[in-house]
Amino acid sequence: MYKKYGVEGLLRKKNNEVYSVQFKLDVLSFMKRTGASRTETALHFGLTNPPLISSWKKKFLEGGAEALDNPKGRPVMSEKAKNVKKKDRKPAQQNEMTREQELERENELLRLEVEYLKKLRAFRMDPDGYLEKHKQRYHSNSKKGSN
Structure with a gap:
């Protein structure tokens, strides 16, 4: 990582980049097809966090391609939900x-x-x-x- 990206290659990115399901499948396919290690695969695809590939592989083996589509963290609040929340903030007298x-x-x-x-x-x-x-x-x- 250092040879290819320098000091920045050793630092983990702070912005949690979201990878598409197709990209994850391409990475796993490359690794299986070539027999490359996690580190080699990460270098090939420009990933600075090789263990991420292991988590993708585990998810894929447990739940197939759909499992790779599950984003981490809390889902983004929809506009409809935001509007409902705003309506709930009306004075308590109206709700009683x-x-x-x-x-x-x-x-x-x-x-x-x-x-x-x-x-x-x-x-x-x-x-x-x-x-x-x-x-x-x-x-x-x-x-x-x-x-």
Whole structure:
């Protein structure tokens, strides 16, 4: 590395350069085809970090070419996500439900709970009768879902 690039060849680059999947495959193919070492391959392709080739090889052997496409680190935030985050920053008063809305919501949840408990009690008292009574409804619903 020193002979080819001088002192800079011995220093690792601080900017985490992103290499394409095709470039990584070319490097691995060259190394396999020629039998070159990591260092020789790195010199040939101008890479200053030969162990990087080993990590590419490991990823390729474990997950194929798709595994080489997985970038490191946190993905870039999309514009849509940024906009959603900005909307969430609105004053807390707008996000809070009024007292009346909270009571309506609680009332609806209690109605659902009572209805569920009624059905559960009916099922426990007579499971076969309950299933027979509701068989037609469930049977027709399952037909609709399969079409």
